[in-house]
Amino acid sequence: MMNSGRLAPVGDPTGCCSLRVAVAATRPAAQLPGWRDATRVRGVRAALRGSPPLVASGEVDLLSARLAAVARGAAFVLLGGDCAETFAGNTDAHLRGNLDLLARMAAELGRRSGLPTVGVARMAGQFAKPRSAATDADGLPVYRGDMVNGLAAEPAAREADPDRMLRAYRASSTAIDFLRASGHGRVFTAHEALVLDYEQALLRREPSAGWAPYSGSAHFLWIGERTRDLDGAHIAFAELVANPVGVKLGPHTTPEEAVEYVRRLDPHRVPGRLTLISRMGSRRVRDVLPAIIEKVSASGHAVVWQCDPMHGNTVTSATGHKTRYVDQVKDELTGYFEVHRGLGTFPGGVHLEMTGDDVTECVGGGVAESDLGARYETACDPRLNPAQAWEIATLVADLIPTGY
Ligand SMILES: O=C[C@H](O)[C@H](O)COP(=O)(O)O
Numbered sequence: 001m002m003n004s005g006r007l008a009p010v011g012d013p014t015g016c017c018s019l020r021v022a023v024a025a026t027r028p029a030a031q032l033p034g035w036r037d038a039t040r041v042r043g044v045r046a047a048l049r050g051s052p053p054l055v056a057s058g059e060v061d062l063l064s065a066r067l068a069a070v071a072r073g074a075a076f077v078l079l080g081g082d083c084a085e086t087f088a089g090n091t092d093a094h095l096r097g098n099l100d101l102l103a104r105m106a107a108e109l110g111r112r113s114g115l116p117t118v119g120v121a122r123m124a125g126q127f128a129k130p131r132s133a134a135t136d137a138d139g140l141p142v143y144r145g146d147m148v149n150g151l152a153a154e155p156a157a158r159e160a161d162p163d164r165m166l167r168a169y170r171a172s173s174t175a176i177d178f179l180r181a182s183g184h185g186r187v188f189t190a191h192e193a194l195v196l197d198y199e200q201a202l203l204r205r206e207p208s209a210g211w212a213p214y215s216g217s218a219h220f221l222w223i224g225e226r227t228r229d230l231d232g233a234h235i236a237f238a239e240l241v242a243n244p245v246g247v248k249l250g251p252h253t254t255p256e257e258a259v260e261y262v263r264r265l266d267p268h269r270v271p272g273r274l275t276l277i278s279r280m281g282s283r284r285v286r287d288v289l290p291a292i293i294e295k296v297s298a299s300g301h302a303v304v305w306q307c308d309p310m311h312g313n314t315v316t317s318a319t320g321h322k323t324r325y326v327d328q329v330k331d332e333l334t335g336y337f338e339v340h341r342g343l344g345t346f347p348g349g350v351h352l353e354m355t356g357d358d359v360t361e362c363v364g365g366g367v368a369e370s371d372l373g374a375r376y377e378t379a380c381d382p383r384l385n386p387a388q389a390w391e392i393a394t395l396v397a398d399l400i401p402t403g404y
C-alpha cells in the first residue's frame with residue numbers, strides 16, 4: 001500500500017503564489033510521509049520559507065535555454081547521480097566522485113557527438129524516495145530517503161521526522177557550495193519533487209519574471225512514476241513552477257495521458273519546458289514508446305525526450321540483491337534510440353543512476369552476481385559504477401544522431 005494523504009493548505013507569509021499553491025495542496029497526494037509531529041512540520045516549513053533559495057532564478061533560466069536547445073536537437077542532456085543521496089554520503093569524496101564522473105561523461109558525449117552536452121546532477125536535493133510498499137520485509141515502515149526517515153532497520157529510525165527536511169536543506173546547501181567551487185562550470189542540479197512540504201516551502205517569486213514562482217530547491221525537478229496522477233498534488237505542483245520540469249513515463253502510460261501532461265505542463269508551448277522521461281524497461285520500450293512520441297509530436301509541443309534505462313529494469317538477483325543488468329540497460333537505450341530514429345524525432349538525453357564510487361550494485365562490466373555483496377552501498381536502487389557508466393556513455397555516444 002502506498003502512503004497517501006492530503007497536504008494541509010499552505011499559509012504562506014511570503015505571499016508566494018499562495019492561492020495557486022493552496023489549490024495544488026488540496027489535491028490527493030501519493031507517497032507523502034506520515035510525519036510524526038504536525039506542529040513541528042509547520043515550524044519546519046516556516047524555517048524553510050525563511051531560508052535562502054539554494055539556486056538562483058537566473059541559473060534556472062540558463063538551464064531553460066539549454067533545454068530549449070535540446071528540444072530542437074542542438075544539444076544533448078546527461079542527467080545522473082545517486083538514486084538516494086544520504087546525509088552520511090554528503091562528503092567531499094563522494095560528491096567529487098559523482099560530479100567528476102558526470103562531467104567526464106558529458107565531455108565525452110559532447111566530444112564524440114559534436115553536440116554540446118548539458119550536465120545535470122542528481123545531487124544537492126535527491127533525498128526523498130517513493131516506494132512500492134509501505135513496509136519492508138521486517139514489517140517496519142519502509143525507508144523513504146534521508147529527508148524523511150532513517151535507513152537503520154529500527155522502529156525509531158523509520159519514523160518520519162520533519163526535522164529531517166531541515167537537515168536535507170542544509171546538506172543540499174553544502175553540496176551546492178561544493179558544486180559552485182568545483183570548477184566544473186555550470187553543472188545544474190535536479191531531484192524528484194516528492195516531499196511537497198519541502199518543495200512548497202522553497203518556492204520563491206521572481207519579481208523580474210512577473211513574480212513567477214521558481215523552485216529554490218533545484219534547477220530541474222521531475223515528478224516520478226508513482227506520483228504522476230493527473231489529478232494529484234504533484235502534477236499540480238509541477239504546473240506551478242517556472243523551472244523546467246520532467247515527468248517519468250512507465251510502460252503503462254498511454255499516448256493520451258502523455259499528451260495531457262504536455263498540455264498541462266507546457267501550456268505556453270515553451271520548447272524544453274517539459275522533459276518526458278521514458279522508463280519503460282528493455283522489453284517494452286520498442287512497443288510502448290512509439291505511439292507516445294507520435295501523439296506528443298502531433299500536438300506540436302517541443303518537449304525534451306529523455307531515457308531512464310534504470311527503473312524499468314530492476315530485478316532481484318539469486319543472491320537477493322536488488323540489481324540491474326548492464327546488458328538490459330544498454331538494450332533499453334538502444335531501443336529508445338531506435339524508436340526515435342524510426343520516427344525522425346530527437347532522443348534528447350539520458351537519465352542514469354550512477355556513482356563515482358567503485359560499487360558492485362549492477363551486474364555487468366566485470367561485476368558478476370556473486371560479486372554484488374562486495375560493495376553494495378546504495379540506500380535504495382543499484383547504481384552503475386564508473387566502469388559500467390563509462391560503458392554506457394560509449395554506447396550512447398555512438399547512438400546520438402548527428403546532423404539532426
Ligand atoms: O528510486 C526509485 C524508487 O524509490 C525505487 O525504485 C522503489 O523501490 P522499491 O520497489 O524497492 O520500493
Ligand SMILES: C=C(OP(=O)(O)O)C(=O)O
Binds near residue numbers: 083223
Ligand atoms: C523513483 C525513481 O524513478 P521512477 O519514478 O521512474 O520509478 C527515481 O528516479 O529514483
Ligand SMILES: [Mn+2]
Binds near residue numbers: 083084353
Ligand atoms: Mn531509483
